[in-house]
Amino acid sequence: xxxxxxxxxxxxxxxxxxxxxxxxxxxxxxxxxxxxxxxxxxxxxxxxxxxxxxxxxxxxxxxxxxxxxxxxxxxxxxxxxxxxxxxxxxxxxxxxxxxxxxxxxxxxxxxxxxxxxxxxxxxxxxxxxxxxxxxxxxxxxxxxxxxxxxxxxxxxxxxxxxxxxxxxxxxxxxxxxxxxxxxxxxxxxxxxxxxxxxxxxxxxxxxxxxxxxxxxxxxxxxxxxxxxxxxxxxxxxxxxxxxxxxxxxxxxxxxxxxxxxxxxxxxxxxxxxxxxxxxxxxxxxxxxxxxxxxxxxxxxxxxxxxxxxxxxxxxxxxxxxxxxxxxxxxxxxxxxxxxxxxxxxxxxxxxxxxxxxxxxxxxxxxxxxxxxxxxxxxxxxxxxxxxxxxxxxxxxxxxxxxxxxxxxxxxxxxxxxxxxxxxxxxxxxxxxxxxxxxxxxxxxxxxxxxxxxxxxxxxxxxxxxxxxxxxxxxxxxxxxxxxxxxxxxxxxxxxxxxxxxxx
Amino acid sequence: xxxxxxxxxxxxxxxxxxxxxxxxxxxxxxxxxxxxxxxxxxxxxxxxxxxxxxxxxxxxxxxxxxxxxxxxxxxxxxxxxxxxxxxxxxxxxxxxxxxxxxxxxxxxxxxxxxxxxxxxxxxxxxxxxxxxxxxxxxxxxxxxxxxxxxxxxxxxxxxxxxxxxxxxxxxxxxxxxxxxxxxxxxxxxxxxxxxxxxxxxxxxxxxxxxxxxxxxxxxxxxxxxxxxxxxxxxxxxxxxxxxxxxxxxxxxxxxxxxxxxxxxxxxxxxxxxxxxxxxxxxxxxxxxxxxxx
Numbered sequence: 170x171x172x173x174x175x176x177x178x179x180x181x182x183x184x185x186x187x188x189x190x191x192x193x194x195x196x197x198x199x200x201x202x203x204x205x206x207x208x209x210x211x212x213x214x215x216x217x218x219x220x221x222x223x224x225x226x227x228x229x230x231x232x233x234x235x236x237x238x239x240x241x242x243x244x245x246x247x248x249x250x251x252x253x254x255x256x257x258x259x260x261x262x263x264x265x266x267x268x269x270x271x272x273x274x275x276x277x278x279x280x281x282x283x284x285x286x287x288x289x290x291x292x293x294x295x296x297x298x299x300x301x302x303x304x305x306x307x308x309x310x311x312x313x314x315x316x317x318x319x320x321x322x323x324x325x326x327x328x329x330x331x332x333x334x335x336x337x338x339x340x341x342x343x344x345x346x347x348x349x350x351x352x353x354x355x356x357x358x359x360x361x362x363x364x365x366x367x368x369x370x371x372x373x374x375x376x377x378x379x380x381x382x383x384x385x386x387x388x389x390x391x392x393x394x395x396x397x398x399x400x401x402x403x404x405x406x407x408x409x410x411x412x413x414x415x416x417x418x419x420x421x422x423x424x425x426x427x428x429x430x431x432x433x434x435x436x437x438x439x440x441x442x443x444x445x446x447x448x449x450x451x452x453x454x455x456x457x458x459x460x461x462x463x464x465x466x467x468x469x470x471x472x473x474x475x476x477x478x479x480x481x482x483x484x485x486x487x488x489x490x491x492x493x494x495x496x497x498x499x500x501x502x503x504x505x506x507x508x509x510x511x512x513x514x515x516x517x518x519x520x521x522x523x524x525x526x527x528x529x530x531x532x533x534x535x536x537x538x539x540x541x542x543x544x545x546x547x548x549x550x551x552x553x554x555x556x557x558x559x560x561x562x563x564x565x566x567x568x569x570x571x572x573x574x575x576x577x578x579x580x581x582x583x584x585x586x587x588x589x590x591x592x593x594x595x596x597x598x599x600x601x602x603x604x605x606x607x608x609x610x611x612x613x614x615x616x617x618x619x620x621x622x623x624x625x626x627x628x629x630x631x632x633x634x635x636x637x638x639x640x641x642x643x644x645x646x647x648x649x650x651x652x653x654x655x656x657x658x659x660x661x662x663x664x665x666x667x668x669x670x671x672x
Numbered sequence: 673x674x675x676x677x678x679x680x681x682x683x684x685x686x687x688x689x690x691x692x693x694x695x696x697x698x699x700x701x702x703x704x705x706x707x708x709x710x711x712x713x714x715x716x717x718x719x720x721x722x723x724x725x726x727x728x729x730x731x732x733x734x735x736x737x738x739x740x741x742x743x744x745x746x747x748x749x750x751x752x753x754x755x756x757x758x759x760x761x762x763x764x765x766x767x768x769x770x771x772x773x774x775x776x777x778x779x780x781x782x783x784x785x786x787x788x789x790x791x792x793x794x795x796x797x798x799x800x801x802x803x804x805x806x807x808x809x810x811x812x813x814x815x816x817x818x819x820x821x822x823x824x825x826x827x828x829x830x831x832x833x834x835x836x837x838x839x840x841x842x843x844x845x846x847x848x849x850x851x852x853x854x855x856x857x858x859x860x861x862x863x864x865x866x867x868x869x870x871x872x873x874x875x876x877x878x879x880x881x882x883x884x885x886x887x888x889x890x891x892x893x894x895x896x897x898x899x900x901x902x903x904x905x906x907x908x909x910x911x912x913x914x915x916x917x918x919x920x921x922x923x924x925x926x927x928x929x930x931x932x933x934x935x936x937x938x939x940x941x942x943x944x945x946x947x948x949x950x951x952x953x954x955x956x957x958x959x960x961x962x963x964x965x
């Protein structure tokens with residue numbers, strides 16, 4: 170191992186130690202400062218707690234998955250097994266597309282300052298980061314494989330299934346590295362060819378993930394499970410070859426990469442590295458900072474077809490949605506996936522008990538719907554300009570949220586059709602989802618405006634919980650009409666609070 | 673809209689600034705507040721510093737609603753018995769102040785005297801513990817956003833949208849207020865403040881001085897009845913500072929009132945009033961003799 174490589178390895182170990190220390194700080198201890206015997210005992214105590222917690226959680230997860238999977242027929246289980254390779258394909262899709270736009274290897278400001286000038290160091294850092302990511306994903310894949318094997322009781326040996334899961338995840342994780350590194354290699358010409366080959370590789374990877382499913386589906390009924398199990402061994406060998414090819418590509422391309430391009434594309438990452446801890450306390454704030462910096466880096470997209478009066482407001486909010494398009498993704502995930510996911514349980518087509526985890530998911534994802542009123546937040550947060558916008562808070566909220574609300578309503582409609590289509594209650598689901606979408610906007614307004622009578626702003630998560638709780642109470646209330654009516658009254662009250670509130 | 677309003681409109685202030693007024697023909701047709709955007713042609717009458725900057729004719733655009741306010745009330749800002757405390761510490765108390773159309777007031781005071789706090793209270797951004805602030809006869813505590821604002825406060829670090837360019841800021845603010853015909857004038861003003869080349873960039877990429885100049889352009893293009901500025905001469909270069917002084921005089925000549933805090937004497941600015949925050953009290957010096965002392 171060269172001196173540069175050893176140095177980078179030492180540096181990464183130091184980084185890992187610092188991260189562990191940050192985590193241990195929560196428990197009031199530290200690896201570096203725990204020198205006395207008592208401190209060491211306390212560290213050991215923490216380690217034991219973590220191991221026991223992990224073991225118990227794993228056992229619980231195994232039990233839960235096994236109970237769920239044993240309910241499946243052998244054919245359905247075979248289909249599920251054949252669908253597994255699609256998971257890493259989907260997982261690698263987003264980073265691969267990202268790799269077409271930005272370098273997969275991100276450098277911190279310290280990396281740029283101390284490693285950026287040494288090509289050997291950068292190459293080693295690339296190998297280490299790629300290997301670390303692939304191994305991490307491989308471990309997750311193996312765990313998923315063990316979970317599946319535990320529940321499905323396959324007809325053949327479990328090892329190929331576990332290996333396939335692990336290798337598929339590793340291959341999926343390495344593909345973005347190949348694509349990204351070839352893109353930032355100035356010696357690979359022409360650029361269009363490199364991009365085309367990258368896209369082809371991506372398409373092949375995703376396409377090949379469908380092969381097991383196709384083979385299994387075409388097998389005779391009653392033999393789907395056996396067909397799926399037979400495929401696992403060749404799939405593992407193919408994936409192993411794929412990983413080897415990917416690794417060879419990384420080894421060949423890494424020395425050719427442009428460090429200048431990688432430094433340039435690491436700008437946002439390097440600048441926001443120091444504030445990553447904010448993500449723990451306020452994920453929304455952190456996300457907004459990152460998106461703001463990305464928007465600044467991209468420069469102005471599209472132009473402002475500005476209208477007059479309210480038309481000018483609408484132009485601004487539309488332009489803002491286009492330029493910070495990541496927010497629309499959040500709105501779509503919220504309206505097309507998260508909200509419709511709970512509708513079957515709310516409308517009595519599944520166990521009502523699952524409403525609780527759905528509501529927890531809603532609260533956990535509250536940063537996503539908050540995006541619908543982001544432009545309103547921006548307007549209200551800018552006192553200099555807000556003072557000179559001659560609109561009341563309700564008008565401002567309505568216009569500022571309109572593009573995001575339209576996207577949310579489209580997403581809700583599609584989501585409800587997909588989740589409720591089989592049950593025949595699409596209309597009711599859509600109405601309830603629309604109420605949640607509109608109500609979410611109102612919750613965003615209440616979080617900014619000082620509401621009359623109570624003379625304070627209302628926490629976004631609290632009002633959202635009340636709204637979703639009302640919709641979720643449909644099984645208890647006995648009718649979706651009643652819950653929809655109560656939700657509508659709450660929304661109307663919220664709108665009145667905003668209209669007569671003080672911003 | 674009758675002729676009386678025109679004749680009575682801020683003429684002494686225009687004369688003081690060396691300007692005369694020719695009503696725009698559109699004015700004769702303006703009957704309601706909806707016709708709020710019209711222009712007054714202020715013709716240059718030989719002010720050397722204007723000529724020095726190559727500004728032979730100046731067009732001042734003033735919303736009609738401001739004109740109504742000034743003609744009828746003759747007072748733009750009325751602050752009575754204001755007190756402000758923060759963390760049990762009195763910042764200032766018993767502050768009373770009145771600004772008429774055409775007034776240019778300079779607010780002095782050492783660091784921490786409460787100048788910014790006073791400006792924030794006058795803009796309606798902060799609430800004083802006691803007292804009342806009225807702009808164009810409207811109590812700020814009771815006015816609503818729907819009525820629009822007659823005040824523009826340029827704080828020492830002006831905030832901007834992160835997803836609009838400088839040009840879009842100007843056009844957006846004007847059009848949201850129904851003043852699209854001022855766009856060309858505003859962009860010309862931006863050019864004079866040396867912002868022309870940066871108009872298509874996000875203000876977040878601007879230096880502090882450029883951000884302040886953009887805020888000045890926004891404020892001047894809206895021509896508010898009351899313009900408040902927090903240390904405007906601090907971040908900008910000398911040439912822009914001289915230009916700012918002239919634009920402030922023009923705005924005041926059109927019937928607005930301007931109040932700005934400062935630590936240095938503004939270049940080539942003929943202030944009509946000096947205010948000093950000292951020992952938690954506002955000292956208003958109106959006469960030249962007082963100002964000189």
